[in-house]
Amino acid sequence: MQELTKAELDKVRERLLPGERILWQGKPCSGWKSRVAKEWKGILFLLFFSMAFGRGFYVVAAGNPSWNEEVVFSLAVMGVCSLVALGSTGALVLNAILESRKLNAFIYAMTDRRLLSIGPSADGRGTFFQQFDGASLRKIRMVPHHDGTGDLVFRYQFPPGKKPVPQGWLALPYAERVVERIRGVFPGVAASRLR
Structure with a gap:
């Protein structure tokens, strides 16, 4: 478990209520490779x-000794599509x-009253602060990852027309011990393990 620096601990301490004590603190450990692995289907499709x-471009270019307007147009379309897919x-x-770097900037802390998350805001200009009251917390869903980390989901946010967004401590090393x-x-608090 990665220990917090003095500056990070100060960020947590400035949000403590009178008499509140820090019992545990930690940080996520999200490697960029594991974040890329989550996108493997899209990456494979685009490649x-x-x-x-690209192969179609080569076949058309090699198979046509004279390039008329139709051949040039076909080559242009295939080249643009290939480059757009590669760029995507x-x-x-x-x-x-970038998402793994942003996630790794978060700080998690458990006090004798609350669970705290502190990190960069969505626009990167401010600070994101989220707290979960320990007395009203009923369930933790632990989602393990292949890299040995796990997400501790305390609740979900349901944006209209989009997938539910987990809220809690993400990419946490030794997640089961923390639970x-x-x-x-x-x-x-009840705990369940999701796959």
Whole structure:
């Protein structure tokens, strides 16, 4: 478990209520490779799409000794489609890297009253702060990942027309141990493991 720096601990301490004590603190451990692995279907599709149009470009270019308007137009369309797919693949990988860096900037803390999340805001200009009252928390859903980390989902946000967004502690090393610590402090919390 990665320990917090003095500056990170100060960020947590400035949000404590009078008499509140920190019992546990930690940080996510989200590697960019695991974030890219979550997008593997899209990346594979885009690479296949790019290679298919790239191969079509080669076949049309090599198979036509004279290039008329139709051949040039076909080559232009195939070339643009191949480059767009390749660029989209790069954008997916870059987005995964940036998301992992943003997630790794978060700080998690458990006090004798609450569970706290502190990190960069969505626009990157401010601070995101979220708290979950330990006494009213009823269930933790633990979602394990292949890299050994896990998400502790305390609740879901349901934006209209979109997939539910998990709220809690994401990409946490030793997530099962942390669940047990939370249940030790807040015994009314039930835990389930999702796949």
